[in-house]
Amino acid sequence: xxxxxxxxxxxxxxxxxxxxxxxxxxxxxxxxxxxxxxxxxxxxxxxxxxxxxxxxxxxxxxxxxxxxxxxxxxxxxxxxxxxxxxxxxxxxxxxxxxxxxxxxxxxxxxxxxxxxxxxxxxxxxxxxxxxxxxxxxxxxxxxxxxxxxxxxxxxxxxxxxxxxxxxxxxxxxxxxxxxxxxxxxxxxxxxxxxxxxxxxxxxxxxxxxxxxxxxxxxxxxxxxxxxxxxxxxxxxxxxxxxxxxxxxxxxxxxxxxxxxxx
Amino acid sequence: xxxxxxxxxxxxxxxxxxxxxxxxxxxxxxxxxxxxxxxxxxxxxxxxxxxxxxxxxxxxxxxxxxxxxxxxxxxxxxxxxxxxxxxxxxxxxxxxxxxxxxxxxxxxxxxxxxxxxxxxxxxxxxxxxxxxxxxxxxxxxxxxxxxxxxxxxxxxxxxxxxxxxxxxxxxxxxxxxxxxxxxxxxxxxxxxxxxxxxxxxxxxxxxxxxxxxxxxxxxxxxxxxxxxxxxxxxxxxxxxxxxxxxxxxxxxxxxxxxxxxxxxxxxxxxxxxxxxxxxxxxxxxxxxxxxxxxxxxxxxxxxxxxxxxxxxxxxxxxxxxxx
Numbered sequence: 034x035x036x037x038x039x040x041x042x043x044x045x046x047x048x049x050x051x052x053x054x055x056x057x058x059x060x061x062x063x064x065x066x067x068x069x070x071x072x073x074x075x076x077x078x079x080x081x082x083x084x085x086x087x088x089x090x091x092x093x094x095x096x097x098x099x100x101x102x103x104x105x106x107x108x109x110x111x112x113x114x115x116x117x118x119x120x121x122x123x124x125x126x127x128x129x130x131x132x133x134x135x136x137x138x139x140x141x142x143x144x145x146x147x148x149x150x151x152x153x154x155x156x157x158x159x160x161x162x163x164x165x166x167x168x169x170x171x172x173x174x175x176x177x178x179x180x181x182x183x184x185x186x187x188x189x190x191x192x193x194x195x196x197x198x199x200x201x202x203x204x205x206x207x208x209x210x211x212x213x214x215x216x217x218x219x220x221x222x223x224x225x226x227x228x229x230x231x232x233x234x235x236x237x238x239x240x241x242x243x244x245x246x247x248x249x250x251x252x253x254x255x256x257x258x259x260x261x262x263x264x265x266x267x268x269x270x271x272x273x274x275x276x277x278x279x280x281x282x283x284x285x286x287x288x289x290x291x292x293x294x295x
Numbered sequence: 296x297x298x299x300x301x302x303x304x305x306x307x308x309x310x311x312x313x314x315x316x317x318x319x320x321x322x323x324x325x326x327x328x329x330x331x332x333x334x335x336x337x338x339x340x341x342x343x344x345x346x347x348x349x350x351x352x353x354x355x356x357x358x359x360x361x362x363x364x365x366x367x368x369x370x371x372x373x374x375x376x377x378x379x380x381x382x383x384x385x386x387x388x389x390x391x392x393x394x395x396x397x398x399x400x401x402x403x404x405x406x407x408x409x410x411x412x413x414x415x416x417x418x419x420x421x422x423x424x425x426x427x428x429x430x431x432x433x434x435x436x437x438x439x440x441x442x443x444x445x446x447x448x449x450x451x452x453x454x455x456x457x458x459x460x461x462x463x464x465x466x467x468x469x470x471x472x473x474x475x476x477x478x479x480x481x482x483x484x485x486x487x488x489x490x491x492x493x494x495x496x497x498x499x500x501x502x503x504x505x506x507x508x509x510x511x512x513x514x515x516x517x518x519x520x521x522x523x524x525x526x527x528x529x530x531x532x533x534x535x536x537x538x539x540x541x542x543x544x545x546x547x548x549x550x551x552x553x554x555x556x557x558x559x560x561x562x563x564x565x566x567x568x569x570x571x572x573x574x575x576x577x578x579x580x581x582x583x584x585x586x587x588x589x590x591x592x593x594x595x596x597x598x599x600x601x602x603x604x605x606x607x608x609x610x611x612x613x614x615x616x617x618x
Contacts, residue, residue, distance in 0.1 A: 137379035143398075
């Protein structure tokens with residue numbers, strides 16, 4: 034446990050002494066804030082229009098603006114993190130391999146699981162730190178919303194983003210463990226995320242077996258439920274097992290480095 | 296402290312380490328000497344448990360490096376060829392980190408870090424970022440890292456490579472200073488280094504042990520008796536034929552001495568015989584003018600070359616293993 038904590042602390046320290054954490058968090062907040070503002074203003078405008086039309090034609094206005102804001106906002110956030118998470122994970126192992134410090138870690142009395150979990154938790158923690166300020170947006174909106182926004186939808190949305198982030202981080206760190214170059218790690222990770230994102234593009238709505246498999250594997254499809262306030266067990270299982278897979282593969286890579294034959 | 300038996304390592308088809316056995320007692324400094332690709336780094340990596348051996352066993356402090364890797368890792372400090380440093384950390388946060396992953400408790404930590412910094416003389420660089428340090432200081436931080444948890448065994452891979460002569464001397468002194476309390480295994484391809492720092496030398500060549508002994512004994516043993524250097528005036532051919540009559544002469548090498556008519560003759564005799572008086576008598580009797588006669592002992596350098604370039608009965612194709 035102490036070893037895991039030491040790895041975690043070093044990794045966190047590493048994020049904040051290098052510009053990477055500030056850049057990633059900064060870009061994320063800038064984009065998230067920009068999109069939140071746009072989503073909100075467009076939806077508010079639309080709801081005014083709807084109200085005016087309702088007055089003219091005598092139909093009751095039916096628009097739940099906060100729910101729509103949540104849904105759109107989480108949709109945007111999930112897409113932004115596909116681009117940003119590769120930057121958080123690219124250095125995790127690639128840099129250690131390049132510097133030879135992985136040899137230090139692997140000849141120290143800590144298990145590979147401690148190394149992998151320490152790094153995974155550090156990246157996940159930074160990810161949470163990155164998300165936290167966006168809570169303020171919703172609280173601000175809640176102050177002026179009548180009736181109060183459906184907070185449960187917000188919570189399930191954040192849970193979804195967290196699970197998605199964990200899955201992406203574990204896959205990203207696996208790819209980082211494969212190479213000594215951060216650039217290659219980042220590019221490959223990004224390529225993988227894009228692939229997982231558009232996996233179901235060609236088979237949307239298809240009912241064939243392969244079509245359903247591809248749809249199931251598409252990484253953002255599971256996210257829609259969360260953004261709408263539905264916590265679907267199958268989606269939950271999907272993200273958790275994807276995280277587990279990434280961690281397992283990373284462990285195997287570290288182990289394989291000892292047994293390599295070249 | 297360290298017992299290695301029939302250790303081998305194969306990378307694909309390449310035999311990096313081939314059936315080596317040796318042991319190191321507590322407090323000893325053992326040097327691995329060999330050309331590049333001799334298997335020094337591979338052997339060390341197997342001792343640290345980083346690489347599993349293909350065959351054979353290695354034990355550190357009674358624990359098998361593979362079966363009881365965690366116990367071994369607690370007792371080993373290891374500095375790879377390039378010190379494993381995090382450039383963006385300061386010296387003492389780095390050493391604290393290493394101390395933690397080596398299993399030091401928080402109460403021991405600050406003391407051990409302070410002590411290891413003092414041992415390698417970097418206490419004044421405590422808060423410096425590692426990336427701002429010079430090569431020599433980085434090397435010392437690497438050393439401090441290897442001893443921060445006060446391990447029984449310290450393994451140093453080429454600890455003086457890339458340093459300037461002054462730094463090399465300092466690092467050697469540091470290593471000498473560590474001996475006694477720690478058992479040290481170091482590798483080098485610089486010959487004077489082993490004779491200066493090590494109690495015992497293992498000469499590795501192509502993954503096999505070519506020799507293992509103290510630097511003094513190696514010199515003695517391989518001297519093969521004596522080598523005599525003679526300065527003389529006379530005909531080269533005549534000198535040679537005269538010397539060939541002396542019993543026990545093994546090899547004669549005659550060269551003219553620059554800017555004079557004299558000749559320099561190097562005479563090697565077969566094992567353990569001192570032929571100085573016979574040679575002198577023979578030369579004087581044959582009427583040559585003898586100017587100088589002295590016994591020369593082979594330097595470790597020559598022994599090393601002899602051992603590693605000597606034709607050996609090849610069992611396998613030669614290997615160039617990554618070090």
